[in-house]
Amino acid sequence: MKKRALISVSDKTGILEFAKELLTTGFEIISTGGTKKALEEAGIATLGIEEVTGFPEMMDGRVKTLHPLIHGGLLGRRDLQTHLDAMAEHGITPIDVVVVNLYPFKETISKIDVTEADAIENIDIGGPSMLRSAAKNFAAVTVLVDPADYQQVAMELKTEGETTLATRKALAAKVFRHTAAYDALIAGYLTELVDETQPEKLTLTYDLKQSLRYGENSHQKAAFYQDALPVTYSIAAAKQLHGKELSYNNIKDADAALRIAREFDEPAVVALKHMNPCGIGTAATIEEAYDFAYDADPVSIFGGILVANREIDLATAEKMHKLFLEIIIAPAFAPEAFEVLSAKKNLRLMTLDFSEKNQTTASEKVSVLGGLLVQDQDVIKETPQAWQVVTKRQPTAEELTALAFAWKAVKHVKSNAIVLANHHQTVGIGAGQMNRVGSVKIAIQQAEAADKMAGAVLASDAFFPMGDSVTYAAEHGIKAIIQPGGSIKDQQSIEAADEAGIAMVFTDVRHFRH
Known part of the structure; x- marks a missing residue:
């Protein structure tokens, strides 16, 4: 009996090449909808879901894979005779490889003009169900949710005839992280939709942006995660143009400096050290604002972080170049200013969209032993009047x-x-x-x-x-x-x-x- 693979993907990156590898290693492929069409247009023969289940896709595609002949093939244990007997009795063929990625819910709700109906329609049900079924049965089933894993699996199938248990277990863990993150986004969207501010369960998800060399000190491991729904005005969204990799302390300090800079509409420069400003200057020009920020504390600014809310021009850059600084963040650097500052190979030069400085996340979170504190950001609008x-x-x-x-x-x-x-x-x-x-x-x-x-x-x-x-x-x-x-x-x-x-x-x- 041929081994079976089920492929149903929204993101078709690399899928044609991987499907061809499956065919060469003796698999037959089950597929659905747009994936089936893409595979067959590339000359890759497939079985339609309806050929396996005996039921057509229905309800605008909402119901197609939710069927015992699919989930039995995913969940059936190959090491239990009772499972094998049940599969034989009901004509269920085991499915050995599952390749699924989900409806683009995150991309949908990230659109400015998204409607509630469009968001709800992009909640995938069948996809997560297949992924979870396959991942639960990792003892026998290889499940892929990330195109980055296709090459490793193809290589193992080609050289060994099957994947290793270690690979299947690692892929299963990745699947559950993926579906948990997917559900967290849905939960967050719906929770916000009904104006629930303190839900009984706090569901959060972040994407790894950067592995860090270490944390606050060299003996502490650390990593930088970005909000799954990125905030435009944030250190996570800043573009690094030059310099060495950001450190844990750099990221915390840069975040603190950006919070201060968003207070000012006029040209402003913030100099910061160890989470506290050491100098803040405002003026008619960014050069003069820098002069004031520097003059506020010319000692503490050494080794500090600068945030300027206007483009850095040549005159300002030449003054900044005289100092040892860790980071300079600005909306832009004039070409001649960049040339001057980039002469220092380790100085981190970063740009950020300051037009979105009033964009805030709903809350900020701080970890404590055994828990998490959540509060609104301190962005209350005040008027001197x-x-x-x-x-x-x-x-x-x-x-x-x-x-x-x-x-x-x-x-x-x-x-x-x-x-x-x-x-x-x-x-x-x-x-x-x-x-x-x-x-x-x-x-x-x-x-x-x-x-x-x-x-x-x-x-x-x-x-x-x-x-x-x-x-x-x-x-x-x-x-x-x-x-x-x-x-x-x-x-x-x-x-x-x-x-x-x-x-x-x-x-x-x-x-x-x-």
Whole structure:
């Protein structure tokens, strides 16, 4: 009896060559619909599904392979006599090789104008059923879902007459990963369709983008996975034009820098180290914005990451070239700018579509021991018109501009976070301290050391628990403060501000970042 292979594929890459290999190794081929047509046009003889089952395809092709003569041939165990007897009694021929890939559900729902009806019609039922049946019976059945595996299987069939158990088991595992990911996309689409925000089961799927040399440290294994439905404005979607491979820490830092850059519509440059900005500058041109970002902290920027939201021109590139930097990300590089920067062989130069900077995923996820935390991204829209001045002194127009700038920056600094800034650059940053006044002292010390306290305002990501931070800021010349408010001791901070002639603004929004 000839061995049987069942082929039903949406992606026909490499299938004609593989089918010919099956024929030369003694298989007869069962096929369906468009696959059968493509094979026969190439001169490859096939059996139609209806010839095997005795039933025609029906219901617009929804029902064709869901039949005992198909699934019995896939699931029947060759090592159990009762199974063999049942197959003989009911005229079921074993199927030894299954080649199936699925309706393009992911591609369908990725279309901007996709309709619900089109999405539902592209949910494959028969394909996953055949794959799962074949994969469950990997002891006897070889199942392929990825054209990349055709060559290995063809070689084993040609040289050994059958595939190895190890190969069949590995392919079965791949099949279940594939169908699980497929179902996760369907579950996610339907869950979003019914506006369920906290489903009882969280089904996620990601695609391997890059194997990494190591993680945060050299003894930690690591890999980079991209969302199965890619987000345009993301480090995962950035195109690397030059430089060595990204590291785990590069990816995390680049992500943090991109989150900051999307706050600004005007030309802006973000310099970042170890998940915190070390300098942010805005100006009329990207060169001047870079000057401000560099000047904000010319020491910490060494070995850092830069994100610019405008094309890098030659003048800016020549200044950047003087520094040791890990990554520069921008919408584009002028040809002459690229030539200058690419002279450094390890410097990673990347481009990204900044026009989609306001595109966000629905949530962000952080792993903890034994679980996963899920929350909305901190992308709340705020307007200065809604802020409340709680002190006797009102901020000047220039101070308000600086306060708005500092408020955009402080939400991206690790808590407890304090940012000192003027209207176009950060001048002092206190990050990640265990008490808030400690962050205030660090930010002020940095600004004073660089002689940048004149005209600086202060932003705090969360309320002051008491008045000591305001008092310290006043002693060092701060004249305007922005913070959420909401402490039971707010009045202490307000009184300290009034006593020092400081204007204080409450936003009523907290921006912790742990």
